[in-house]
Amino acid sequence: MADSEFSSSDDTTVDSQEDTSEESKHEFSEDEETLIIRMFNLVGERWALIAGRIPGRTAEEIEKYWNSRYSTSQ
Template sequence: MADSNTSSTQTSSHSSDSGKRGSSKVEFSEDEETLIIRMYKLVGKRWSLIAGRIPGRTADEIEKYWTSRLSSSSK
């Protein structure tokens, strides 16, 4: 019986994870946004370098976030 509970839990978390991947909107904290802005001013569009300063974030996530939210406000 414990196996069936574990199985349903894994299925539930997998479903919610796949929903997050399909979403085009990436959520960042205010601190992360501030760091992205500061790093962009220092190194430009070197997304992998910026991502290396933010644990758990990928260069693609940061680039998508920048282009969708920050690029128009920084010009």
């Protein structure tokens, strides 16, 4: 009987929120982009140091973003 108290729509709401947060993780604001560029010019590829200046971002996210946007292998 306890199972009937939970509707399946709750599960889809959680799933759609996870999808939205996953998408927003990959989107960087203009301020974040500017900070990443400035920090990269100062410290180079020290992604953990750069990530420490941007709340909620990991070194891996920043490195992946940098490589996708500013990769010099053209």
